[in-house]
Amino acid sequence: MENYFEKQTKYLYDKANDVVSSYSMLKANRAGEKLEIEIPQDFKNEFFHLVDKVNLSLMEEKDNFFGYFLFQMARDIRFDISSPTAINFKGAKYIIYFNPLIFLNLNIRQMESTIKHEILHVVSMHLVRAKEIKGRYSTLAINMAMDIVVNKYLNNLPPYATTLEQVNLDYSLKLEPYETFEYYLEKIQTELDLMEPDDEGVEDDSNNNGDIETEYSPEKTHDIWEDSNEIDENTLKQFTEKFIDSAQKGNIPSYLDKLISQLKNSKGELPWNLYLKRLMGTIESNKKKTITRRNRRQPNRLDLRGELRGHKAQIAVAIDISGSISDEEFKQAIKEVLTIVKNYNQEITIIECDDEIRRVYKVKSVKDVKDRINIRGATKFTPVLEYANNKKFNLLVYFTDGKGEHNLKIKPKGYKILWVISGRGDKLSLNEPYGAVKKLSKVEIKEETIDMSDVRDDGYSMNNQAPIF
Known part of the structure; x- marks a missing residue:
């Protein structure tokens, strides 16, 4: 009953x-x-x-x-x-x-x-x-x-x-x-x-x-x-x-x-690395043609190919080598950048700089990252922005202690900027940063943890997901 x-x-x-x-x-x-x-x-x-x-x-x-x-x-x-x-x-x-x-x-x-x-x-x-x-x-x-x-x-x-x-x-x-x-x-x-x-x-x-x-x-x-x-x-x-x-x-x-x-x-x-995740999602992506999908606007036109989402990001990572960022901070920062962008179609360019650009090279993985050159000059931000303005970058991530010019001689063109202040730095000296300013700190990329005593135990066996930060 x-x-x-x-x-x-x-x-x-x-x-x-x-x-x-x-x-x-x-x-x-x-x-x-x-x-x-x-x-x-x-x-x-x-x-x-x-x-x-x-x-x-x-x-x-x-x-x-x-x-x-x-x-x-x-x-x-x-x-x-x-x-x-x-x-x-x-x-x-x-x-x-x-x-x-x-x-x-x-x-x-x-x-x-x-x-x-x-x-x-x-x-x-x-x-x-x-x-x-x-x-x-x-x-x-x-x-x-x-x-x-x-x-x-x-x-x-x-x-x-x-x-x-x-x-x-x-x-x-x-x-x-x-x-x-x-x-x-x-x-x-x-x-x-x-x-x-x-x-x-x-x-x-x-x-x-x-x-x-x-x-x-x-x-x-x-x-x-x-x-x-x-x-x-x-x-x-x-x-x-x-x-x-x-x-x-x-x-x-x-x-x-x-x-x-x-x-x-x-x-x-948001910490700098999670903020970078958000920026990656806003970068304009290129569309890739495919024959496995119909054209959305004209689905009956079988001669027209459809499109797939294709995140194509040109990312510049500028590293201030003036001595303000430790080798440990440098390696950890690059590792986190690579971890964040790994799910995107991307190309990363490393720019080592102090008061001028010292070296530029591309990386695909952590093993491609070179030891920093041993030059310790002053810090200027303008040379990197001049370089970026002449390239087709979507995003510039600039690691620095923040102590440089008060005013940029030029303005950034066509790309977003994320300033990341090192653990030894205080704030960015620029009066107008033209982008977000975040503090470098040891934040885990994987925001969630799980205790096996908390997972579901019924027949659906959903014992394996993590909540977002």
Whole structure:
């Protein structure tokens, strides 16, 4: 016999369908008018009474952090979201939304997991991260990569949840475990680019209502993030920390403790190497023609070749050899640059300089990096910029102690600049740097760690992803 919770779920599911049916009939009779779904207050009360029971169950678990976090959030019902739950930030608070047509098809453990899923996105600052990279990658690739990252911590996922095994199977990939968000994003996007246009995130038009979603869609599951209030990253981080502090009522799992520590220890400003990752994504890429893909604008023209994304970056790395940067800092910096750009089509040029350019050479790997020449002059930035202006560089990364001219004699043309101040330096002497200025510090490229006691142990075996910084 069904228990009370199951009976209540079925009862509410039938009422949700009645709400949708009434709306569909009204819409059909009043064609052309803009209508909103009217949700009866008694249905809302009964539905959120059931959500309270799920929340109570969360609070009784060892990781009651999620229950206390949910307790602080505002709640609403939306039939136009294509996932059981969704989240955004409005009016100085996080709001969690429920689509009853999808949520009520889950058992209580799956309901708990989909709520945890949304909160993990918040703690991982995915709402900010997705906004930063929008337009450089497809929505589907971003959504799947982020969901792979958070779902590894969760048991009792819905059968349609985006997992590493499921993505590997559906897209014939061999994604590795224990990798970063950026790794999954690049791999998934590359595969999507190779697919025929008809196969790439084709929308199901079976939903004639348009504003009623009845099935999960990985491409649209995070669309509601776009409705969040415009707020800077630091302010959102402060609000998130307040929610986290109020939710920590006892011991929390080690993986969650690591995520929270990463959030609180971040200073709202990306370290130089992570900032370089962001710059790499903004560099204009060349398109590569292919016969394996139809032309997007004229798909019926089989004589026209399609295009693949092809990151082609000309990168200059200037090293101040005046004595301000140690050999250890120099080698570590070059190693990190090569690690960051390895997934791109790129060519790196090393420029050794002090008050003039001393040597220029190209590198493909760490073994190509030469020992610095033993010359210790003063520091001037202008010679490097003069050289770069006469080349077709996309990006100049300049490692220096920052002590040089106050004003450049020329302005950079056609490329971005990232100034990286050495550990012995203080600040950049230039009044106008024409680019971002970051401090050189020992920051791990791989931002995530994992404790095997925290990974999922159910049949989906998603025991192998890492959250983003």
